[in-house]
Amino acid sequence: MAELVHQHLAARPGDKILLVSQMHVAIDNAVTRLYRSGVTSVVRLSSRDDNVDPDAAHLLLSNKLRAWADEIRARARAGMAALADREGLQVDHLSLALRVEEALATLRQKTEIAELLGPLDDDDRLDNEDLPEERAELLADYLRAVERADTAAAEVRTAARALEVIVPDDLGEPELEKLVATLLDAPGAGPQLRELLRTQGDWLASLNDPQTAEPMFLPTQSVVAGTCMGFLANPHIQNMQFDLCIIDEASRATAPELLVPMTRAKRWVMVGDTKQLPPMVEEVFEHRDLVETFDLDKMFLTSSLFDILLGEAPPACTASLVTQHRMAEPIGELISQVFYSGTLVHDPVPVLAPESVDDSDRLVWFSTSRRTNRHEDARHAGSVSTSNKLEAKKVAGLVARLDTDVHAGKYARTDGGKLEVLILTGYRRQCTEIERALRRLTLRHVAVQVKTVDAVQGREADVVIFSVTRSNLSGELGFLADQYEGRVNVALSRARELLWIVGDSEFCSSKQGPLNRVLTHITTTGGRVQYL
Secondary structure: OHHHHHHHHHHOOOOOEEEEEOOHHHHHHHHHHHHHOOOOOEEEOOOOHHHOOHHHHHHEHHHHHHHHHHHHHHHHHHHHHHHHHHHOOOHHHHHHHHHHHHHHHHHHHHHHHHHHHOOOOOOOOOOOOOOOHHHHHHHHHHHHHHHHHHHHHHHHHHHHHHOOOOOOOOOOHHHHHHHHHHHOOOOOOOHHHHHHHHHHHHHHHHOOOHHHHHHHHHHHOOEEEEEOOHHHHOHHHHHOOEEEEEEEOHHHOOHHHHHHHHOOEEEEEEOOOOOOOOOOHHHHHHOHHHHHHOOHHHHHOOOOHHHHHHHHOOHHHOOOOOEEOOOOHHHHHHHHHHHOOOOOEEOOOOOEOHHHOOHHHOEEEEEOOOOOOOOOOOOOOOOOOOOOHHHHHHHHHHHHHHHHHHHOOOOOEOOOOOEEEEEEEOOHHHHHHHHHHHOOOOOOOEEEEEEEHHHOOOOOEEEEEEEOOOOOOOOOOHHHOHHHHHHHHHHHOOEEEEEEEEEOHHHHHOOOOHHHHHHHHHHHOOOEEEEO
């Protein structure tokens, strides 16, 4: 996608691109890569900043808006400095006068909102659910205006103190007006200069108010990014029209999640993989009774609007991207043969120094089949999730081994960073077991994350350890059965350099399913099975 955006903006530098995905992680990965590749005019929209990856946080609208406003203020003060030099005025005093005018404008905004709000009473609280929506919004605006006014006054005091200019403790409008007059009490500071300062102060104060600043800032960005539905939470986006809409992970999006962003753009590019996770998978998996009662497997788990559009679109409007750059060749070939009928081409970009990786370690199934306690734990009544304490313990052991190996010089990242390890399982209860086992370790050389498969499409890591979890006498594969092969595809294809599978190999080979085919590939093409 980064290359697509680069090429489009090179050909049409004035165009606006809407970049959306059904998943926060996919958007965060996309905007981070775009920024690192040189596309800095990109903004990330999110109704909740805590949903955004720390690496993408600097691209959030609030942070970019603040940086944009600071840049404008710096240019304004540079202009005032040039004016002061031309008119023979003190630069510092003129700069302080501009700051005071900005504070005055902020106070006037606060007064205007206060007049609209009228007298406050005990019911005027943002946590009062009975407060009418219109008054609640006005109250929120007023509280933000109060905060901006207080901040502006504090900045005036700080700047005045630095110049040894005495200001009163209470900085209301009269006091600020008097301060401006004092600062401009010099030859060359006539009415025109005062009017210029007032206009400039009003403009700079407007940048402190997101309701005013956002509609001015957003059109300056080449790329606006957010989730398929979440980007519309910003009301100012609704007035924008985009030249191109790129929808990542389109195969995971429901029909509304595709159609809503598509209506905002003149042209669309949808990127998706019909052999990975389909729409609604998390919700369906949470309600196994509904899946079985209404036969939702066929209805919701095997097709999407993306499938339909892909089938109906003219051949000239579709393309298959068959060259993969993520996975080391042994892993890529496993994914290609098991899930894509051998059609993938491998051109991986190494992140580990090749001499630090033994090829025999790249693709390994660590089997628990010879352990008497290999079976999954008993499930709680009514729960569809499960766990496997033996696998959790063995996964933690492998992580400890990786930490020791990295310290000894193995698996060295070319950028000198910590080895990235992603532990995956199909079950939340197993995540909990693995996290509990990892807490007993002291890890210094690896960065570990534990996730369910449904949360990682769009992510990748140097090492992926997949905990099969399922092993039982009834032969129940659960979410690892054939109809859910997209989940196994997603899990195994997150690995860049090493893919390690932990589980009961004999159980998996006894049942038809994607892991049966994975195990066959490993045992016949150079991978290895190691019994624990």
